[in-house]
Amino acid sequence: MRPLLRVPPFPGAPPTALTVPESQSAPQLADEELDGLVASLCDTRVGGTYWAARPELPGSEYSLIRVAGDRARDEATGAAAAATALVWAESGSDATITGDCDPWHLLQGAAEVIVDAGDELALIAALAGVPLRCVGEGAFASLAGGGRSALRDAVRRHVVSGWRYVDPFTRTDMHVREAIALCCFWRQLTISNCDITAAVGFAFWKRPTVEPLLWNGATRVPFVSGSRSFSPADTVAMWKSRTSSSLLGALERSGARLIEVEDGFIRSSGLGADCVPPLSILVDRRGIYFDPSRPSELEDLLQNGSFAPETVARARELRGQIVASGVTKYAASPDSAPDRPGPTRTLLVPGQVEDDRSVVSGGGEVRTNLELLRRVREAAPEAYIFYKPHPDVEAGHRPGSVPDEKILSLADEIIRSGSISSIMAVVDEVHVNTSLAGFEALLRGKQVVTYGVPFYAGWGLTRELGPVPSRRTASRTLDELVAAALLIYPRYLDPVTRLPCPAEVLIDRLATGALDRSSGIVVTFRRLQGRVNRVMSGLWTR
Template sequence: MSGSRRPAIFFGFKPWKDYVPRWFPDRDCRVVSRKPRDMLLQGWPLRLLLCRSPEVYVWGSKYPPFLKSFCRRFGIPFYHVEDGFVRSVSLGAQRSPPASLIIDSRTLHYDARSPSDLELTLQTYDFAADKALMERADRCIRMLLDLRVSKYNLGKRVSLDILFGPKTRRRVLVIGQVETDASIAFGCDRPVTNNDVVRLAAVENPDAQIIYKPHPEVLHGTRTGVSNPAEVADICEILKEDIAPADALEGIDHVYTITSLMGFEALLRGILVTCYGMPFYAGWGVTDDRQKCARRVRRLTVPAVFSAAYLLRSRYFDPATGGSTSLESVISELSQDVCCRTPATGT
C-alpha cells in the first residue's frame, strides 16, 4: 500500500470490491477475502502491523471473530459496515450495490446485545435543539411516503383490496423475515419463527384479518426460510407474491414483526407496531415491545428515531457512480424506478 492516504483494509466486501474505493475516496483501500483460511494464507491480520496507522472495516458479521480482538489488542480502529435503510432497487443477494451504508465503531446497528453508535446517538442526541435536523427529517419522511420509496424498491404494485377483497374489518400485517438472518440472531433474546409471530398476531387479534407477508428473498428463492407458511394458512391470508412495501402497508391497522425495518416504515405511516425482538427503533416508546432492553430508557418520537438512523448515522451514495450524495438525492433516484411500476387495478 502506498500514498499519503490512510490505509484501510476491508474484510467481507468482495461483492462490492469495485465500489469500495468510490465509497472511501480518502482512504488507500485494500479488499481482502472474508474466508479465515485465505486471510491466514495471505498473512492477515499480522500484515496490519506493517501498515502505517491502518483502519479495518468489516461487512456485517462476515469476518472471523479473532480479527476484532486482534485489532482491539493493537489499537487498530475497527468498523462494522452494513446496508443502510434506503438501499437499492433490488436485493443485495442479486448483487445490487447499496445506495446507503451504516458505519459503526462499536457493533452492528441491529445487535441489541450491546450498544451501537446508533443506539448511543438515540440515547444522547438533543433532537429538540436541532430544529434544522428535525425539519429535514420531516421533509425526508414526506418524500419517502409520497414517492413510495422503501429499503428494497422492488415488488409488484397491487392493492390488498384486489388480492383479498374490500376491507371489512381490521387488518393486521405480519412481516416475515429470513429466519436465519443475523438481525434475528443478534436482536432476539429467545428463538422465534415467522409462524410463531403469525400465531401471536392471530391470538391477540381474533376479529382481525391476518395477512402474512413472507420476506422478498424467500419469495425470490435467494434465501431459505425455516418455517413453512402452509402451517399457518388456516389462520391468515398469505401474500404469495412479492408486493411493494407501500402497497402492503396501505390500509393496515397493526403490524407485527420480529426485527424488520418494514416495521419502522409502518411507524412512519402512523401504524401501531408490535416488535417481538429488539430492532434499533424499539425500546424508545414508539413500539409495542415484547422484549425489553434495560439500556434504552429514553422516550423518543418517530421523527427523532428517523433523524438518528437515516440522517445522522447513515451515508449515501449515487447508485450509478458510487460517489457521495444525500438521502434526498437517493430517494429521488430510486423513486424513478418505483414510479415505472404501474399499480395493478381490478377489472
C-alpha cells in the first residue's frame, strides 16, 4: 500500500520519496495527538493525489463512486443514495472522471462515498467527514460506520505506523506533522496556478526552473512562443520585459487577466543577463513590486497584512542565515572586504542597469547612475563614497556604464571585485536609487537612503529622499519586511531535488555551493558575448 502523504510529480523533478517503510513499531500516540493529526490532515486537505486535477463538479449533491470492475460499479451506482452518481475510475465508458484527481476536491459536494475497502479514498472520505460505504474487504473496511475510534486507529496504522518520514531536501528524519505542512505548501502552490491558461515572454532557458513553480498539478505549463488569440476567460502569466509590444497590446485588448512574473530577490548562482536560470520567481496578480504607480501584492502585504509570531520568528532566523552565509541576489561570495578609509563617514552607492524596469518605473527623476552619484555627493559632501557598478553592466550586457573619470569626479573609489555584502561590512550607509542592494543592506543593519521608490521604502526603515506613495502608511519592523519579501511573496526551487522549496532550503544550497547552475553552452556563449560587448564599448580601456 502506498503512503497517504506523497511528493507531487513536479515537472523536471526525479521521483522523491517522503517516506520509507519502517518495520519498527511507531511511538504510541495518545488519542489527543491522533485527533490533532486528523484535524491537521482535514484542515490542510492533503493525502492521496491532493495536487491533481480539479474537474468541474455537479451543481447538486452526488454519490462519489470509486469501485473496481464494471459490474461492481454498476451495482454501486444502482445503490447510490443521491440522484447523481459521480463515477471515478481509471477508464471505462461509465466513468464520469478518469485519471488522477484531487480527492478532497471531489469530496466537497459528495453526499456519500462508495469505495473499495482497500482504497485510500475511504480514509480520505472519513477524514473529510463524508458518509462512507465500503465494498468488499480491505484495510479501511472498519471506517464505514466506525466512528471516531475507527478513524484514530486507521490514522495510527496507515499514517503514523509503518512509515518513517524523510525531509526530501535534507534526507533527515522529520515528524509526520512536518510532512503534512510540506504537503500543504505544495498543495497551495498548485492551487494558486490552477487558472493559468498561458505563459508568455519566458525564454527557453528559463522554462525548466520556472515550470515547477507555475505548475497546476495536472497539466504542463502552456508556454507560448508565437502569437495566439486570447479572451477574457484566459489568465496569462507574463514575463513582461520579454513580451513583445504587439503581444502585450493584444493581451491588454483581449481582456485576459494578467499575472506578472519576475526574478525573485534571492535569484541563483549567476546573472540573468548571462542566461543563468532563476531559482526564485515572484508571481503578482495586482502589479509588480518595483512599480510604485500601483499597488502590488507585496505592497498590500506590507500595508495590510498581519504576520503571525512564528512567521516573524522564522524571518528573523532567515535573516541571520542570509547574513552569516553572505548570500545576496546572485548567491554567496566569500570575497574579502575593501579597506575602510579611517573614521570618515563611508557610503556605498550601487549602480543599476539604467533601462531596468525598476529604474524606469520607480526611479523618479533619477534615471542614470551618474545622476544618482551626483545627488549622493550633494547630500553627503564630506563622505567617502564607494561606487560599485552593476554586475550585468560589468558583464557587458546592459546599459549603465559610466566612464571612470566621471565616476571619480563624484565618488572616491570604484569597486569592481568582491561581493556587495563584503563591501557593506565596511560602510556606514548605503545610498540607492531603487536597487535591491538597499534591502540587502537593511538585512545587515545598515542605514539606507533611497532616492527612488524601492519596495522597502516608506515603512519606517529607510530615509527617503525620493517620492514615496502616500498610500504606504504602515510602519513595519525589519523582520516583518523580511517575512513579506522573502517568505511569503516569492517562490523558490531547490536546484538539487528540483522541487519547490522553502526559502531556507535555497539559501542553504547557495551558501554551500550544492549546485552550480552557472555553466552550460548558453551561459558560456552569453559570457563571451558580454566580453565582446565590453571591448566594443571601450570598457577595457579604463
